[in-house]
Amino acid sequence: MKEKGLSAEPVYTVLDPRSYEPEVDYQGLTPRLDTLEGKKVAVINLGGGNEEVMESIAPDLEAAVPGCDAKYLLTGHMGATEELWDFIKPYDAVIVGHNY
Amino acid sequence: MESFDTPGLLSVADKTALRDGVRGIRQVPTPMDTSLTKIPKEYIPKFIDALTRPLTEEEKKSGTYTPPKHEGILMTGTYDEVQEAFKGKLRDTPFGGPWAEMTDGLPVVPPTEERVAKMLTGTSHDPDEEIVFGGFAGRGGKHIATVKKVAINAVMAGCTPEMLPAVLAIAESGACVGYPGDSSFGNMYVASGPYAKEIGMNAGFGILASNNPANKTLERACQLMGINLGGCLWGIGCLERTGSMHWGTIFAENPDTPWETLNVHHGYKPDESILLFFGMKAELVSFQNIEPLSCETLEDNQPGTPAHAIAALRTGTNQKSAILLFTPDTAKYWAKKYDFAGTMRKFQEWVWKNVTWEAGKWYKNYWFATRHLSSFYKSRGTGTMQLNADHFDIPLDTMVPMFDSPESVTIIVAGGSGDAWTWGFGRPKAILIDKWR
Numbered sequence: 001m002k003e004k005g006l007s008a009e010p011v012y013t014v015l016d017p018r019s020y021e022p023e024v025d026y027q028g029l030t031p032r033l034d035t036l037e038g039k040k041v042a043v044i045n046l047g048g049g050n051e052e053v054m055e056s057i058a059p060d061l062e063a064a065v066p067g068c069d070a071k072y073l074l075t076g077h078m079g080a081t082e083e084l085w086d087f088i089k090p091y092d093a094v095i096v097g098h099n100y
Numbered sequence: 101m102e103s104f105d106t107p108g109l110l111s112v113a114d115k116t117a118l119r120d121g122v123r124g125i126r127q128v129p130t131p132m133d134t135s136l137t138k139i140p141k142e143y144i145p146k147f148i149d150a151l152t153r154p155l156t157e158e159e160k161k162s163g164t165y166t167p168p169k170h171e172g173i174l175m176t177g178t179y180d181e182v183q184e185a186f187k188g189k190l191r192d193t194p195f196g197g198p199w200a201e202m203t204d205g206l207p208v209v210p211p212t213e214e215r216v217a218k219m220l221t222g223t224s225h226d227p228d229e230e231i232v233f234g235g236f237a238g239r240g241g242k243h244i245a246t247v248k249k250v251a252i253n254a255v256m257a258g259c260t261p262e263m264l265p266a267v268l269a270i271a272e273s274g275a276c277v278g279y280p281g282d283s284s285f286g287n288m289y290v291a292s293g294p295y296a297k298e299i300g301m302n303a304g305f306g307i308l309a310s311n312n313p314a315n316k317t318l319e320r321a322c323q324l325m326g327i328n329l330g331g332c333l334w335g336i337g338c339l340e341r342t343g344s345m346h347w348g349t350i351f352a353e354n355p356d357t358p359w360e361t362l363n364v365h366h367g368y369k370p371d372e373s374i375l376l377f378f379g380m381k382a383e384l385v386s387f388q389n390i391e392p393l394s395c396e397t398l399e400d401n402q403p404g405t406p407a408h409a410i411a412a413l414r415t416g417t418n419q420k421s422a423i424l425l426f427t428p429d430t431a432k433y434w435a436k437k438y439d440f441a442g443t444m445r446k447f448q449e450w451v452w453k454n455v456t457w458e459a460g461k462w463y464k465n466y467w468f469a470t471r472h473l474s475s476f477y478k479s480r481g482t483g484t485m486q487l488n489a490d491h492f493d494i495p496l497d498t499m500v501p502m503f504d505s506p507e508s509v510t511i512i513v514a515g516g517s518g519d520a521w522t523w524g525f526g527r528p529k530a531i532l533i534d535k536w537r
Contacts, residue, residue: 017202
């Protein structure tokens with residue numbers, strides 16, 4: 001609506017142009033491990049350049065935490081597939097990354 | 101990765117995880133240094149910490165995230181106050197921005213209730229009908245708008261009610277929402293069918309020029325919808341390194357073509373109007389003027405040959421689809437001289453078969469080498485001449501088509517009289533404008 005203010009300059013009432021995002025029910029983070037010793041850790045590369053850097057995380061974790069069993073996987077895509085979930089299931093912890 | 105964009109990247113990852121139902125995911129930015137061959141040792145304790153440090157009370161919480169609804173009236177004020185409100189609190193970083201909140205940086209037409217009501221006369225659709233924006237491949241997250249919200253943005257852009265069906269078709273395509281990563285994803289639209297002329301779109305000289313009201317306000321509506329309806333927030337959800345030259349560029353096909361028009365080619369009737377939407381790094385280079393065959397005849401003065409087009413398209417590095425655009429005169433000349441007359445398909449097939457790379461070059465392509473081989477092959481499909489799992493053992497000098505299929509090559513006729521052609525990339529999707537009338 002356009003109105004005349006005291007200064008005679010038009011005044012506009014304008015509508016909000018924005019969309020909205022749906023509500024999301026979220027859960028808290030998964031409890032942390034006390035230690036990585038004796039644990040299995042998956043290092044997942046979702047795809048991107050400089051693969052060597054992400055690949056080096058797994059052996060470096062094992063070197064830093066004796067008894068830690070870390071494995072690296074390059075998926076080459078962004079999506080969470082059944083195949084990926086099946087890979088992750090046996091592991092106690094997961095590091096997911098995209099090293100560009 | 102660590103960079104000046106780190107806050108933006110962390111924010112995007114956080115928001116993406118929240119949409120998937122997990123809030124406050126722990127993140128470790130890693131160095132953006134392409135000379136590295138292994139992770140620097142000081143980062144390993146950070147990973148260990150993220151996996152073992154006990155959760156805070158906040159991190160343990162479950163709940164419901166309720167984003168604001170943005171309904172109804174935004175504000176009341178003078179023209180200048182309206183502009184400041186839409187510009188909002190500018191987002192700024194040391195190396196990017198500032199970016200306006202709800203505009204493309206330009207003043208907008210105040211979207212009053214009266215103007216929006218008038219705009220809505222341009223469609224028979226219910227103002228409360230929902231239109232969902234999903235961002236690029238859904239990565240921008242789901243955003244819910246309505247026909248009325250589209251109309252609000254159309255008013256802001258300066259569109260007329262007659263243009264609203266096209267604006268709604270652009271909304272259906274997802275508008276310009278950008279990419280939450282490094283690549284610069286362009287968006288381009290071509291209108292085909294009688295509707296383009298009805299609303300005064302330009303299909304002749306200066307199709308990419310700046311002062312055709314229909315072309316420019318539709319382009320602007322696309323950009324505004326990307327920001328306000330699609331979640332394109334530069335520096336937060338949209339992190340393209342440079343942005344694109346074609347950000348909602350829109351023009352009309354010139355029906356003076358030696359082939360069928362684009363609406364017919366895509367299975368519609370001649371009196372049906374469509375928008376061809378090009379996403380995925382859509383781009384067009386400037387019109388080419390290559391050396392003429394000779395200056396003896398007007399015909400031989402035409403620039404370029406199909407061989408030039410092939411050479412140009414071969415320079416693409418990550419494109420599954422191509423665009424060739426001709427002025428009507430050049431289209432008719434090439435169709436006649438190079439035996440491409442008839443339907444568009446003949447020309448498409450010729451381009452598809454001849455734009456090839458050596459298999460060895462494909463193996464070195466960034467997107468081929470850095471993606472998991474099986475994933476790449478799956479996305480390319482099997483059973484075609486495209487490089488796929490059947491071709492693991494082919495000689496490295498085997499020529500393989502760059503594009504998925506002949507239909508990946510779009511031939512557009514547009515522009516004024518005289519000779520010119522250009523090329524680019526982009527995968528088309530046809531959207532019927534008429535259903536939004």
